[in-house]
Amino acid sequence: MKEIKDTIYNSVKRIQEATPDHLIELSTGFERLDEVLGGLVEGTLVTIGGRTGMGKTAFAFNLLRNLAIEKNIPSLYISLEGTEQLCTNMLIACTLNIKYRGLLSGQLVAEEWEKIDKGLPRIANAPVYLDTKSTYTIDDICKTVEESVQEHQIKVVFIDYLQLIFAKTGFTENRYLELNYITRKLKALAKEFNITIVLLSQLNRNAEDDKRFEHRPVLTDLRDSGTICDDSDVVCFVHRPEYYRIYQDEKGNDMRNKALIIVAKNRLGYTGEAVLYTNMSTLTFFNEYPYKRDEIKEVFSTDTLAF
Numbered sequence: 001m002k003e004i005k006d007t008i009y010n011s012v013k014r015i016q017e018a019t020p021d022h023l024i025e026l027s028t029g030f031e032r033l034d035e036v037l038g039g040l041v042e043g044t045l046v047t048i049g050g051r052t053g054m055g056k057t058a059f060a061f062n063l064l065r066n067l068a069i070e071k072n073i074p075s076l077y078i079s080l081e082g083t084e085q086l087c088t089n090m091l092i093a094c095t096l097n098i099k100y101r102g103l104l105s106g107q108l109v110a111e112e113w114e115k116i117d118k119g120l121p122r123i124a125n126a127p128v129y130l131d132t133k134s135t136y137t138i139d140d141i142c143k144t145v146e147e148s149v150q151e152h153q154i155k156v157v158f159i160d161y162l163q164l165i166f167a168k169t170g171f172t173e174n175r176y177l178e179l180n181y182i183t184r185k186l187k188a189l190a191k192e193f194n195i196t197i198v199l200l201s202q203l204n205r206n207a208e209d210d211k212r213f214e215h216r217p218v219l220t221d222l223r224d225s226g227t228i229c230d231d232s233d234v235v236c237f238v239h240r241p242e243y244y245r246i247y248q249d250e251k252g253n254d255m256r257n258k259a260l261i262i263v264a265k266n267r268l269g270y271t272g273e274a275v276l277y278t279n280m281s282t283l284t285f286f287n288e289y290p291y292k293r294d295e296i297k298e299v300f301s302t303d304t305l306a307f
Contacts, residue, residue: 029066032274038194044233045187056238058283074127075156080164161200183231235265
């Protein structure tokens with residue numbers, strides 16, 4: 001327990017240091033998203049949900065790039081479904097804007113090899129830590145995070161994804177209660193070490209219903225557990241309308257190569273949505289459209305992937 005006089009001066013100092021270009025909290029690296037979200041806050045649990053194919057894992061790696069590589073913030077990525085090599089390739093693809101499929105096959109053009117030669121040291125020297133165990137209990141995660149904070153001063157932890165975590169090894173009869181326990185442990189973990197935990201989560205199939213407006217996800221789509229929303233300080237959804245062959249919104253705006261980051265819950269700020277541009281062949285999200293109009297067909301018409 002602390003008296004307010006012990007904390008107030010630190011709070012005022014942080015407020016004084018804040019500027020329009022420097023958020024008090026960690027910037028996501030996406031200006032439109034920061035305007036809604038206000039940045040990533042220490043001691044909070046942030047859940048990113050999305051249906052399969054929306055690009056939530058790719059988006060998480062873009063956040064990892066912006067934090068660890070661009071801003072040198074020590075970050076840990078725990079993947080329960082990907083190998084070290086796959087995770088590394090995804091980070092290379094979205095950082096250097098190289099086709100992910102080319103990294104898997106080794107079929108790269110000279111320009112891409114040049115990007116790798118120039119950009120690889122920047123990635124290699126970044127404070128990025130990967131953990132890709134095939135099975136993980138919540139106690140394993142808590143231990144890994146504690147060790148990472150102590151040894152590497154980790155500030156942000158990504159966990160991909162919730163539905164692959166178990167309370168203990170073995171079968172459980174009540175998965176709903178087990179996931180409730182897991183999300184509460186993660187929230188407590190973020191608060192204990194004053195870090196941001198970014199948790200990826202699958203959604204149920206309700207968003208696939210043709211009666212749903214533009215198949216947009218909502219909070220009740222969070223899969224398997226009602227307390228995912230309750231325990232999370234922030235809930236975002238990654239939604240790409242073109243995945244459902246929706247190429248214009250209700251106002252006639254072109255939705256090709258765009259992703260909506262829908263902030264459906266924000267305990268510390270606003271809700272709303274941010275529109276980002278995408279190139280899913282390189283798993284990259286952009287603040288602004290990076291290509292000339294005559295390059296669209298070449299860049300986006302083939303070899304698109306989604307994670």
